[in-house]
Amino acid sequence: RVDTGEELRFTTNFLWMCQGYYRHDQGYTPEWPDMEKFKGEIVHPQTWPEDLDYKGKRVIVIGSGATAATLVPAIAGDCEHVTLLQRSPTYFIPGRNENELADRLRQLQIDESWIHEITRKEILHNQDEFTRRSFEEPEAVRKELLDAVKLFLPEDFVEKHFTPKYRPWRQRIAFVPDGDIFQGIASGKASVETDEIERFTEKGILLKSGKELEADIIITATGFHLSVLGDIEFSKDGEPIDFADTVTYRGMMFTGVPNMVWVFGYFRASWTLRVDLMGDFVCRLLNHMGSHQAKSVTVEIPEKDKDMKLLPWIDPENFNPGYLMRSMHLLPKRGDKYEWQHTQDYWREKDELPAIDLDGDEFVYA
Structure with a gap:
């Protein structure tokens, strides 16, 4: 006990x-040089402190996956500024946070049990079709994913910060409801840096490009340990x-x-x-x-x-x-x-x- x-x-x-x-008690955070020198707070989302106050603070979120993409728009409205820092980009699927087929069937007053079964089958079919296409026609799928992001952000920005080097589905693809993270970047409440970390400093993070990012709070959305x-x-x-x-x-x-x-x-x-x-x-x-x-x-x-x-x-x-x-x-x-x-x-x-x-x-x- x-x-x-x-x-x-x-x-x-x-x-x-x-x-x-995955291990529930501790998330994965890489060991970067001089982390102990940072005067602010370092937090992993898996062990998020209940009393963390990020209002009016400068925040860096390290990561490029679903956690980072969810976290940035969730806190951007309260922070002075939030920066997404990623070593390399990942794929995202922006889309409306609703099911059009289910809504249409409800308008037609179809029985809810039928709606559930039909929409479930459609979602499963679409997932399977998307996975198959990612292997059989990866360039076409890649273009579709990037074109969806370009609806929110300039092409050169997408090329630099949201164009992965690997083919789709070699890693998980995160759904971004209503493109919220991209809207936050476009509004200026959030920004993106694609670079590697040289070391931590008292004020924040020094990148290998020589640029220093200053922050009050650094959130390491860097994954988990497999259990x-x-x-x-x-x-x-x-x-x-x-x-x-x-x-x-x-x-x-x-x-x-x-x-x-x-x-x-x-x-x-x-x-x-x-x-x-x-x-x-x-x-x-x-x-x-x-x-x-x-x-x-x-x-x-x-x-x-x-x-x-x-x-x-x-x-x-x-x-x-x-x-x-x-x-x-x-x-x-x-x-x-x-x-x-x-x-x-x-x-x-x-x-x-x-x-x-x-x-x-x-x-x-x-």
Whole structure:
């Protein structure tokens, strides 16, 4: 127990790991030179102080992802000025914060349950189509994304500050409701610097270009630490388990580890879509074990797949955000056959996971 230090022991027949995938107690902040010299306050959004007063203050937000894009317009109205400082740009999707199809169906007085099902299917279809196009016609998708930002900001500004070097969907793409961050920049309440940090100073940050940014508060929206299975030290029969030595079965079970499923969702679609599919799978698996009077189930690579190539958890050419790249050495391996990897493909898995043959060679019951 955290409050008393008392050690408690629980026993279970089956372990379902649903703890998420990042460490909740501490965000990721790089170690920049001379951070201790800064006279102001340094804050990570994950541990935001309740008493932080940024009204009338000069604020620097370091980062280029969804947190930074959400934070800047949220505080810009109260700050003297807020500067978004990024090492490299990311892609954004500005759009209206509403669903036109749902609104139109409501005007037609369609039943709400129908509206939910239709709009849900359309959103999922559009996400899948966008992902497919980002691989098959990346330049066209890139142009569409940048053209949307150019509706708010000058072309040369977009070229300098909002044109990433990588193809779309190698990292997450943030939705910007009504282009709020771009409107804040256009109004002058916010500004952008694309540069690298040389070091911190008493007054703020010195950039490698030689420019110094002064600030009262520096917010490091620089990501999080990946938590692999809750950072728990697992052991089997007294021997520690190193998950990096295991191979994942569909991103949810691991070779040699009995009676455990790890909930890991999607990056390019709603996380909970996969949680839903896995909930059904776990129920089916437990019922199958019960009907066969099995106490244990473990996945193992069958003989026909023994010679398959083992690879990192995810292909960095496919998806490579910093939090994954920093922790790849902690994650299980994937095989080059799709059953032995987390495909990130909802449209495939929604049909395949319910059809998994629980008597297949990869399942070992005891």
